[in-house]
Amino acid sequence: MSTLTIRLPSDQHERLKALAAARGTSINKLFEEFSARALAEFDLETRFRMRAAKGDRQKGLDILDKLDRAHSQSNQ
Numbered sequence: 001m002s003t004l005t006i007r008l009p010s011d012q013h014e015r016l017k018a019l020a021a022a023r024g025t026s027i028n029k030l031f032e033e034f035s036a037r038a039l040a041e042f043d044l045e046t047r048f049r050m051r052a053a054k055g056d057r058q059k060g061l062d063i064l065d066k067l068d069r070a071h072s073q074s075n076q
Contacts, residue, residue: 037074041067 048063
């Protein structure tokens with residue numbers, strides 16, 4: 001496991017602490033969740049672009065549907 005130091009404005013840090021507390025988790029776990037979501041979206045987009053380059057329209061549209069569902073879930 002790695003350690004990462006980030007710099008945030010104090011007010012943003014306080015809001016993140018409040019968010020973590022409201023979810024009953026730590027800021028560390030909160031950032032793990034954020035990074036997992038971001039990487040999943042990146043991976044889906046990468047696969048979409050690879051399939052689009054190969055000209056497989058249906059597979060590309062399927063990936064777009066997955067991205068839409070992932071985005072909808074993250075906004076709930």
